[in-house]
Each structure stands twice: as structure tokens, then as C-alpha cells.
Amino acid sequence: MPAGVREELLSRVVDRIAEQGVGALSLRRLAADLGTSHRMLIYHFGSKEGLLVEVVREIERRQRAALASVDFDPATAPADAIRSMWRRLADPAVWPYERLFFELYGQAVQGYPGTTALLEGVVDSWLDLNVELAARRGVPAEVARTHARLGLAVIRGLLLDLLATGDRAGTDAALEAFAVGYEAGLPVPSAVGY
Amino acid sequence: MPAGVREELLSRVVDRIAEQGVGALSLRRLAADLGTSHRMLIYHFGSKEGLLVEVVREIERRQRAALASVDFDPATAPADAIRSMWRRLADPAVWPYERLFFELYGQAVQGYPGTTALLEGVVDSWLDLNVELAARRGVPAEVARTHARLGLAVIRGLLLDLLATGDRAGTDAALEAFAVGYEAGLPVPSAVGY
């Protein structure tokens, strides 16, 4: 992996932004922290917005990479898969990235330029993956999609909680309650009028 | 309600910010939109940060007001309460406020000045309320707290989904799946090792 000047710079930019946030971002301070000049950021990314776009893409790239490393053995029970996912995301070591993710999410729903690309795959790519996996178990796509949607919401909602309160034990307990309830069997939507 | 000049101004500020977001906020543009001068905003709120603080407080005030108007008759089943809450929050008419809420949330977890106050009651005040309600039904506080935490996460997570995808039907279905599963009986944490 030769990386390339630009890619290596981008990686450092993302790491730095994960620590400091993107709201009060200034090209000059960012460049100074990175030991270069703001001119370089403009040179490599064209503009501040261009840099933001690349940051968002890099975040997505890393999320996909993390996703790919999750245990998706069809033999694994869905409840265990969600437990494993939670364990990974709730780790304090990745909190800076979670924070950045939610900050960008908040900006994206407001339609700020450069960030909106984040919204495109932010839900559906996860649902699609789950539908595909469930199909191997013979679960109908509609059901799998709804359940995945719920599971994703639980994880993201609890992450929001965790980042605000820092209450790892409380959020762990809530996730476990969900997982156990899920194991007990969630109803299929078609049985309740959907 | 005589309102008062400052309160009336704050109300208009919040409405305006809900439409435009708080990220690219400038006192001058905001004032111009409101038909006044940025000097007035400083005069009434002391500084930009002071104004932000008041905006956050106003958001909390409105949330508490909305919360108070929800049907909390102890006779209402928890699953119906969460359905009612979802119906209220998923209404497109309040999307601008949801967007603002999540944008501020994202800034707050990054520790930006003026916004962090949002985090204090953002989870616990809801949990406390639920614990109190559950007590009237004889539900133990620990269980009620965990279940409330999960329900809150589901709603917030699905709201994030809804704001990103606009898929009302999909998120409705996911919430319904959760509500039905909840009616079927969630396990108590003590039974699973907590």
C-alpha cells in the first residue's frame, strides 16, 4: 500500500477531525495541527467543501471496512450478531469516530453542502446486507428489512445515549434486553397488518 | 401571556434556526431574516454563545411541553404509549425541529460551547419519567429504566432513519414490530444476568 501523498494526508485529516469535530473547522488551524499550510489542503482537495466530501467518503469507507470484519456467518444467530456489533461500536476507543459520525449526520440532515452524501447509504446499505444474509436462512426480504431497520435504530439510538451519558452499563443492559427479546421471537410484520 | 420582547424574539429565532440550521449561523443573516439588526441579538442575549444557550433551553422547554401533552394515563399500555409518541415525533410538520435537535445533539457530543447543556436531561429526564410511571404499575425501577432506555433508543434511532431516508412506511413498520414485540413481553434484565 504505497498510500500516495493525498491519501496519507486525508487519513491524517480524518483522524484529526475525529478529535476536534468538524463544526469549528478552519483550514488554517487544521493545517497547522498537521504541520503543513492551509494552501496544501486547498491544493489537494480543491476547496474546504471538497475536503469535507473526501472526509465523508473516508468515513464511509472505514465503516464499510468495519462492517466487512463483523462476523456474518449465517450460522450466527441474529441476536448474537447484534451483540457483536454493539460491542464493537460501544468501545470507548472508537467514540471519537462515533461522535464525528453523528455530528456529520446532524449536518447532513440539515442539507449542508459536502455532507449530504453521507445520507445515501447510511441506512439502506445496512438493510440490503441484512436482507441478503436473511435470504440464506429463508427469511422473507420484507421481514428481514424491517427487523434490520429496527436493529440498526436500536444500535444508533443507544449509541446516541452512550455518547451523551457515558453510561456503558445502562446502555449495555438495554441492548441485552433487546437481544433477548429478539431471541424470544419478534413477530413478523404481516401478522400485525403490514 | 404577554411574552416580553426578548421571549418573543427568541421564539422567532428558534423557528428561523429550525429552518436554516445552526451550523452556518451568522448573527447578521439571522437578524436580517428577522427584520432587525445583529446588534439587537447581542443586546438581548449578550453574545452568540449566549443566544445559542437560550435556543437550546427553548428547545428543551418545547420538548418538555410536548412530553407533558402525551397520554400518560397509567391505564395506557406501554406499547400504545410508544406508538403515540412515535406518531407525534414522526409527523413531517415537526421534522425541522427534529433536524435541529439532532444537529445540536451532534454538536453537543463534540463539546461545542453553548450546546452541551442539551445533553444533561436528554436521556435521564425521559427515563426518570418512565420509572415514575412504571412504579404505579408496580414495575421495579431497574427494569423500567432499562426498558425506557431501549424505547427511547428505538424512537431516536428510527427518527434518524426517517430524517435520512424519508421512508415513513418503513420506519412505521419497524416501530410497529418493536411495539408488538414489546406487547409479547420483554424479558426482565435480572433473568439474563443483569
Added chain:
DNA sequence: CGGTACACGTACCAGTTGGTACAGGAGCGG
């Protein structure tokens, strides 16, 4: 009437912002 507290606008300030013009300098193929 006078005065005093509040509400408001204009003009201005210093600092910072993103972006640009320009000048190299390092490496390399010819």
C-alpha cells in the same frame, strides 16, 4: 414637564476566513 430605563440602529473595529498569485524546489527523463 423632566428624567430615566429600555429598545434599537449605524458605523466601525480587529480578527479570521477561504481562496489566489507567485515563487520556488525536488526528482526525473531526455
Added chain:
DNA sequence: CCGCTCCTGTACCAACTGGTACGTGTACCG
């Protein structure tokens, strides 16, 4: 040696930022 491409820094710009100084109008109270 030249020339060329990639990379980097300095100096600068106009625009905009939050905040301040100062003056004005207005309403209420004595």
C-alpha cells in the same frame, strides 16, 4: 544541462465574523 511534473510555502486579498461605541427614539413615572 534542460524542461517538466508534482508538491509546498509565503504573501496577500476581499469578504465576513462577533463585538463595541455612540446616538436616538419612545414610553412610562414622578
